[in-house]
Amino acid sequence: MVCPLAADKVIGKSTMIVAKDLPSTKAAEAKKFNEEVKEITKGIQGVEIDVKAQFGAGDQYDTITGVVPINGGDPINLEHKEGEVWLIDFWATWCPPCQAPMAHNQEMLTKRKADWGDKLRIIGISIDQTAEPVVKHVEAKGWADVEHYHRAGSSCSNQYGIKGVPHVILVDTKGKIVYKGHPAQRKDLEADFDTLLKGEAITGEGTAPAEGAGDSAEADPGFSALDFAAVNKEVDDFEEVGKALQQDPKVQEAAKTLMRAFCVYLLREKFNPFTGDTTGKFENYRVLVGPSASIDAIKPILEEKVKGSFQVVMQEHPMG
Structure with a gap:
């Protein structure tokens, strides 16, 4: 759910994503899967297939x-x-x-x-x-x-x-x-x-090949068991919260001077085929880019009016 603070509408979108990153050696398998799934999902709105072999x-x-x-x-x-x-x-x-x-x-x-x-x-x-x-x-x-x-x-x-x-x-x-x-x-x-x-190797996270990545029962970092009924209600209720933000005179005045001004609810659900479990991550992105005074004017209003069980992700970039 996206609330552009300088606009007058809150935009909602639901997407099902089938995603997998494979090593470059699996290019043929990725191509075959994508071709077959494309036929199965033809005509269905909101489906994204992102299975690819890539260099890593x-x-x-x-x-x-x-x-x-x-x-x-x-x-x-x-x-x-x-x-x-x-x-x-x-x-x-x-x-x-x-x-x-x-x-x-x-x-x-x-x-x-x-x-x-x-x-x-x-x-x-x-x-x-x-x-x-x-x-x-x-x-x-x-x-x-x-x-x-x-x-x-x-x-x-x-x-x-x-x-x-x-x-x-x-x-x-x-x-x-x-x-x-x-x-x-x-x-x-x-x-x-x-x-x-010196011709020596480095080690640590991100240095290993992608072979087999994700082929396990381990939960994805940051994802956990959620009460999806309760969280989905918060997402639905955000439409009214977002409209109230857009109609707030102080928000309107500050947002029109910002290059980017968004308040976003992002609920991600992941199904693990190895365990049958569904986990989620619920975040509230607050994106403010532009004059410092305008950012400072909007931030306390967001703190006051936007509350929930989400994790706040503050992305601010003061410019002057």
Whole structure:
């Protein structure tokens, strides 16, 4: 359930998703499954099939094609050269969690560029709609040592299964992907770079191949048993809560100055075929991007009027 705070309607949507990420060696099986399920679900609204084989940890880097330098020029291909260590960072200027990792990328290069030379490349690929805001953002932040590209018409997000940002790919000197995931899971990227440049391996979460991922009875992290009847009632009731927010004069005044202003109820249910159990995760995303004064005006109103059994996920990005 999505409440755009600057609008006058609350939008509800229900979707059934069949999802599985398989290693690149399972491409034939993924294709066969998708073809068969497509026929079964033809004409049914709200069904998404997302079973795919993708490149991940343990695979050789597959050349990313068609990205464009943010300052202009023809689309290029990012071809790895033996002996180089790469960090590819998928990000966006409008994404609050992307800012600290990209700032850290610049900090590492400022500190160690003389040591690493041309053997270490940190490559940013922006998923912004256009390159113009990326140029302005990078210049304002002083992130010039990172190599910045705009995704433009490249299929690299699908190629590597990038479902959200920030998301990074770490490639070793032999062109093997040694890590794929959120940058926060690598606690010391600087040490990772040094290790890989010596030809040694890194370990830890996200460094293992995807083979067999999810083929177990273990619950997904963050999901638990929920009273779905009670939670679904909260979701239904949010339509009136959202309308009240949209009609609040203080919210209206502040929201019209924000680039992004949303209050979202997200209820996710997962069925585990190995146990027969259904678990869930209920979250309230509060997305506020724009002037600090406007964000500060809306936050206490959300605290007062939006209450429930959900976990609050605050995504704020003050800009001036």
